[in-house]
Each structure stands twice: as structure tokens, then as C-alpha cells.
Amino acid sequence: MSDFKFKDFVERHPNIKFFFTGGKGGVGKTVSAAAIAQYFASQGRKALLASLNPIHSLSTLYGQDMWGKGIQKIEGIDNLWGVEVDIKEKISTYRDQLSERITSFLKWADIPVDPSAFIDIAVTNPAFEESAQFDTMTDIMLEHGDSYDVIVFDCAAVANAIRLLGLSKIYDLWLSRMIESRKEALSLRVQLSFRRDRVMEEVKRDPMLADLLRQHEKNRKAKEILSDAERTAFVFVTIPLALPIAVVQRFISMVRAFDIPVGGVFVNRVIPQEAAESDSTDYMKNSYLQQSRYLDMIQEKLGDLVSAYVPLYPTEVAGVDGIAKFCDDMLNFNPE
Ligand SMILES: Nc1ncnc2c1ncn2[C@@H]1O[C@H](COP(=O)(O)OP(=O)(O)O)[C@@H](O)[C@H]1O
Ligand SMILES: [Mg+2]
Incomplete structure (x- = not known):
């Protein structure tokens, strides 16, 4: 994998503080944001996961009501806090x-x-x-930047x-x-x-x-923070399909035009080879074949930027443990 590999990237950026996740809807931005926050929390760093989505994504993800309640300690893990802004309010x-x-x-x-x-x-x-929304995000960065080692934003979309x-x-x-x-x-x-x-x-x-x-x-x-590659990283999430890949490519050229630092690309929902082989239906085998084409495409178009591959799980990702598993795979899974 490229030297954008998540852990290497973090090690090369010891002062990194603000993460944003972006990509097409449903590709795993919220889960990836949570995994990044949990990664730092598990390293003993104080992490804040901030959602500005108009939906209750963190509350649902952690099964803990955080909606419009200000910063809350996320239960079941040390060093992790969450805030789910009621943007309508x-x-x-x-x-x-x-x-x-x-x-x-x-x-x-x-x-x-x-x-x-x-x-x-x-x-x-x-x-x-x-x-x-932008102002709310700025307030969180400026007001809480000193109290947390890392703040991960789950924005509706990076396009935003x-x-x-x-x-x-x-x-x-x-x-x-x-x-x-x-x-x-x-x-x-x-x-x-x-x-x-x-x-x-x-x-x-x-x-x-x-x-x-x-x-x-x-x-x-x-603006100073958002364009500072030592402190800020935009992580893009895609899955091995044409449209989400195109969305990430477009985003990357857009953020570069604005001097926003790119922190790598997560390739999510990768069907592991053993899962395809052990599946008795043709469905997984066909999806696996189709996927390899798109993995090649990712390699060709985004190869240098790929920082993690995460496998497709049989169930959705939820709770501290589910995200810890995602985080572990984000660091170690290799599709080859
Ligand atoms: N690798 C994966 N395997 C299985 N389900 C996943 C995986 N990644 C994400 N999901 C599920 O896909 C759905 C969309 O993920 P989410 O992070 O909410 O996407 P986004 O924030 O980009 O809209 C969620 O139900 C999540 O649990
Ligand atoms: Mg989301």
C-alpha cells in the first residue's frame, strides 16, 4: 500500500488535530470518522467526534442519546467524547x-x-x-481545539x-x-x-x-486551520464502485484547489477473497469479480492516496466494539 497508510500518515503528522471525512452518501463516512476518533482514543489521546449532520447519526451509531445535548462522554471507551449538534436549532x-x-x-x-x-x-x-453549519464547525474548532488532542468532524458531505x-x-x-x-x-x-x-x-x-x-x-x-497540512486532514471514503470513486476524485481536485490538505482515501466494503470463495451463491462471486475491476481503477487513479482498505462485514457497523473492529481492519486489512 502507499505511504499514505493511515498509521504512517499519523506518524508523519504528530500535530494533526482536525479530521474531516468526505465521500458519497452511504459509503461509510460516519463509521470512518468514528474509527479515526477511536484510534486516537485507544492511543490515550483525548478525542472528540463531532457530527453536524441533520440526522442522529452518532446517537444511532453508539446507541446513546447525544442529540443536541452538547459534548457527551461516549460510554464503553476511554478518552472519547461526542457531540451531535442540533443544526436546526x-x-x-x-x-x-x-x-x-x-x-x-x-x-x-x-x-x-x-x-x-x-x-x-x-x-x-x-x-x-x-x-x-460552517460557523458551528468553526466554533467547535476554535472553542475546543485546545481541550482535545484530536477532533474528527462528520459533516454531511465534504462537498459542503x-x-x-x-x-x-x-x-x-x-x-x-x-x-x-x-x-x-x-x-x-x-x-x-x-x-x-x-x-x-x-x-x-x-x-x-x-x-x-x-x-x-x-x-x-x-481558514488558517483548514489549510494547514500539519493540523488538518480530509479523509475521503469510497467503496469499489464507479460512482463513489468518481465522487472522491472530484472532491480531491476540489480540495486541492482550495489548499485543503488530503489525508488519504479509505476503501471500504471490500469483499474479502475467502468470503467470495466460501459463498455458495453466485452473487458474492460475481460481486467479487466486479470489485477487482474497481480496485484496479482505484489503484490506477488514487493509488498513492489509499490509506486503508476495510472489508465488507456481514452486518452493519455499530457500537464501540463494532467500530474498534473496523478500526483494527483499517490499520491492518490487506485485500491481496
Ligand atoms: N465495511 C462495512 N461493512 C458492512 N457495513 C458497513 C461497512 N461500512 C459501513 N457499513 C454500514 O453502512 C451504512 C452506511 O455507513 P455510514 O458510515 O453511515 O455512511 P455515510 O456516513 O457515508 O452515509 C451503515 O449502516 C454502516 O453500518
Ligand atoms: Mg453519515
Whole structure:
């Protein structure tokens, strides 16, 4: 296997802290994220598994209710914590905050209009939910980065993260423009005002400018972390089938364009040879034959990046023990 082999990769990156998993739906991103977190936990490192999915994936995986409850210790294993963000609740909090900002801005700027139309436009924007998700992820990185050795994010899809980063470029540009014009507007007021002292007070208290500056600084820190190959790795998950392979290829070229470091590719659900041979139906044998074509394709297109092969199990992967098994295979299984 390539020198991206998971353990080698980790050993070459002693300061690695943030992992993200990406790939097509259903390929094993959540399970892989959990296995990475458990790997570090089993090495005595404090690990946090963070899910921003709108579904209860961690609660289901561990059979432990974590939904919207903040950081919880995951039972049955040392050094592992989990957090399953209720993203809908976050979104509604963001909605309220934004409404407040718009209302106070219009008041501040002496614009006598009903703010509800502006608020509707802002919060029904499809990018709004994505920004809320990106912001939540940033908060977790910045607030808990120092308390955990490793944080593994299970995001809905890496496409999201990439889009969010692209978005954050635009968002940043927008923010810097806003900050500039905010500064100008404020100083104009200062210049025009007879009561200079009072306006200066207002300048300092301007909640919108303070907000924008805070957001700008947060985005800057997040981008710095996300493009730092010593601290961050995006791990892609595929299965030996055409579409998931194509998805990973596309993701990899996208993240590279954004300077996001790639931490390898997991090839999941590989039918072991003995399983195919001992199966009395033709189904497994045919799948096995088909698979070898796709394994060749993976070797050809992603070979250098493959960091783990994981076998297909007869049952789904669940619980600390199920994930520990997955983790063990992720380190040791070899399909040849
Ligand atoms: N190697 C495997 N063998 C058998 N079942 C697996 C394997 N990997 C994942 N699964 C199962 O496949 C389903 C999808 O996995 P999941 O990690 O939730 O995918 P994703 O997060 O990419 O949508 C789950 O039910 C999981 O238990
Ligand atoms: Mg998932």
C-alpha cells in the first residue's frame, strides 16, 4: 500500500488535530470518522467526534442519546467524547441573531422601513444554512481545539465543506467591504455631527461593526486551520464502485484547489477473497469479480492516496466494539 497508510500518515503528522471525512452518501463516512476518533482514543489521546449532520447519526451509531445535548462522554471507551449538534436549532438561533442585527442596523442608520422584508431575504437564502453549519464547525474548532488532542468532524458531505470554504472566500470579501463601508459611514457621521463626542461613543458601541470584525477574525482563523497540512486532514471514503470513486476524485481536485490538505482515501466494503470463495451463491462471486475491476481503477487513479482498505462485514457497523473492529481492519486489512 502507499505511504499514505493511515498509521504512517499519523506518524508523519504528530500535530494533526482536525479530521474531516468526505465521500458519497452511504459509503461509510460516519463509521470512518468514528474509527479515526477511536484510534486516537485507544492511543490515550483525548478525542472528540463531532457530527453536524441533520440526522442522529452518532446517537444511532453508539446507541446513546447525544442529540443536541452538547459534548457527551461516549460510554464503553476511554478518552472519547461526542457531540451531535442540533443544526436546526443552531439555524434558528442564527436567524434570530440576524434579525436583531438587521433591525438594529436599520434603526442605527435611521432607515424608517419595516425590517421584516430584509430579514426574510437574508434568512431564506440557501447559503444561510450552510453558513450556520460552517460557523458551528468553526466554533467547535476554535472553542475546543485546545481541550482535545484530536477532533474528527462528520459533516454531511465534504462537498459542503468545500462549498463553504468557497463561500467563505466570498463571505470574507463581503465582510471586508462591509467593514470598510461601515468605517466610512461611521466617520462620515463623526465629521458631520455637531456633537462629535456623542457620535464617537456610538462608533465604539456600534454593534454591527463589532460583530463583523469578530466574524471576520473567526473566518480568518478557520481558514488558517483548514489549510494547514500539519493540523488538518480530509479523509475521503469510497467503496469499489464507479460512482463513489468518481465522487472522491472530484472532491480531491476540489480540495486541492482550495489548499485543503488530503489525508488519504479509505476503501471500504471490500469483499474479502475467502468470503467470495466460501459463498455458495453466485452473487458474492460475481460481486467479487466486479470489485477487482474497481480496485484496479482505484489503484490506477488514487493509488498513492489509499490509506486503508476495510472489508465488507456481514452486518452493519455499530457500537464501540463494532467500530474498534473496523478500526483494527483499517490499520491492518490487506485485500491481496
Ligand atoms: N465495511 C462495512 N461493512 C458492512 N457495513 C458497513 C461497512 N461500512 C459501513 N457499513 C454500514 O453502512 C451504512 C452506511 O455507513 P455510514 O458510515 O453511515 O455512511 P455515510 O456516513 O457515508 O452515509 C451503515 O449502516 C454502516 O453500518
Ligand atoms: Mg453519515
